[in-house]
Amino acid sequence: AQTVTQSQPEMSVQEAETVTLSCTYDTSENNYYLFWYKQPPSRQMILVIRQEAYKQQNATENRFSVNFQKAAKSFSLKISDSQLGDTAMYFCAFMLLDSNYQLIWGAGTKLIIKP
Amino acid sequence: DGGITQSPKYLFRKEGQNVTLSCEQNLNHDAMYWYRQDPGQGLRLIYYSQIVNDFQKGDIAEGYSVSREKKESFPLTVTSAQKNPTAFYLCASSIDASTNNEQFFGPGTRLTVL
Numbered sequence: 414a415q416t417v418t419q420s421q422p423e424m425s426v427q428e429a430e431t432v433t434l435s436c437t438y439d440t441s442e443n444n445y446y447l448f449w450y451k452q453p454p455s456r457q458m459i460l461v462i463r464q465e466a467y468k469q470q471n472a473t474e475n476r477f478s479v480n481f482q483k484a485a486k487s488f489s490l491k492i493s494d495s496q497l498g499d500t501a502m503y504f505c506a507f508m509l510l511d512s513n514y515q516l517i518w519g520a521g522t523k524l525i526i527k528p
Numbered sequence: 529d530g531g532i533t534q535s536p537k538y539l540f541r542k543e544g545q546n547v548t549l550s551c552e553q554n555l556n557h558d559a560m561y562w563y564r565q566d567p568g569q570g571l572r573l574i575y576y577s578q579i580v581n582d583f584q585k586g587d588i589a590e591g592y593s594v595s596r597e598k599k600e601s602f603p604l605t606v607t608s609a610q611k612n613p614t615a616f617y618l619c620a621s622s623i624d625a626s627t628n629n630e631q632f633f634g635p636g637t638r639l640t641v642l
Contacts, residue, residue, distance in 0.1 A: 417570065422568075455635070456616065456635065456636050457633060457635050457636075458571075458618060458620070458633035459633070460630050460631070463630070504570060504571070506570075506571075515573055515576070515586065515587075516571070516573070516631065517570075518570025518571045518572070519570050520568055520569055520570050521568075521570060
């Protein structure tokens with residue numbers, strides 16, 4: 414069975430700093446997708462970034478980038494120049510490339526950006 | 529505006545009652561999902577539907593039921609058989625159920641059993 418682990422329950426940084434959220438996963442499969450979702454206080458879940466396992470290049474979306482280490486089964490999220498609006502719960506999720514298409518979720522990291 | 533709506537935002541239920549949570553999308557998406565979110569845990573899949581008139585159980589389907597009579601609608605019924613229904617429920621949809629498609633989420637319904 415696949416599992417996703419986020420070892421940091423809560424983090425806080427000053428505005429404009431860079432912060433990295435960690436995520437590790439466990440699978441014996443080779444083809445899968447990885448996602449980072451953001452859930453602000455409004456509780457609306459929003460996709461931040463996604464990575465296809467077959468791609469070696471790390472995905473980037475503006476201030477958000479990932480460090481995907483397939484051999485280590487690690488998928489960390491880096492937020493550069495953090496903003497107050499980045500304050501949210503961040504969830505790492507995993508999806509196997511098969512007919513089930515279920516997202517397996519980590520427990521989340523609460524990120525607080527301080528002014 | 530295209531999107532996913534869930535109603536009500538807050539729902540209170542007495543023990544032994546069935547309640548139905550609404551989820552509607554106007555994104556013309558084929559696939560729809562129901563998740564449960566508990567504090568300190570990731571989302572867990574209750575049911576999903578890849579197409580109208582078809583749905584499959586997720587990891588925690590016991591005590592829940594769904595229907596998918598229309599493409600736009602995927603209501604979730606929390607039955608009295610669900611032992612611990614107090615939670616936050618999220619509905620999502622995607623163009624189809626393939627891995628390359630982003631799941632879009634509704635604003636959620638907070639269910640509290642009194």
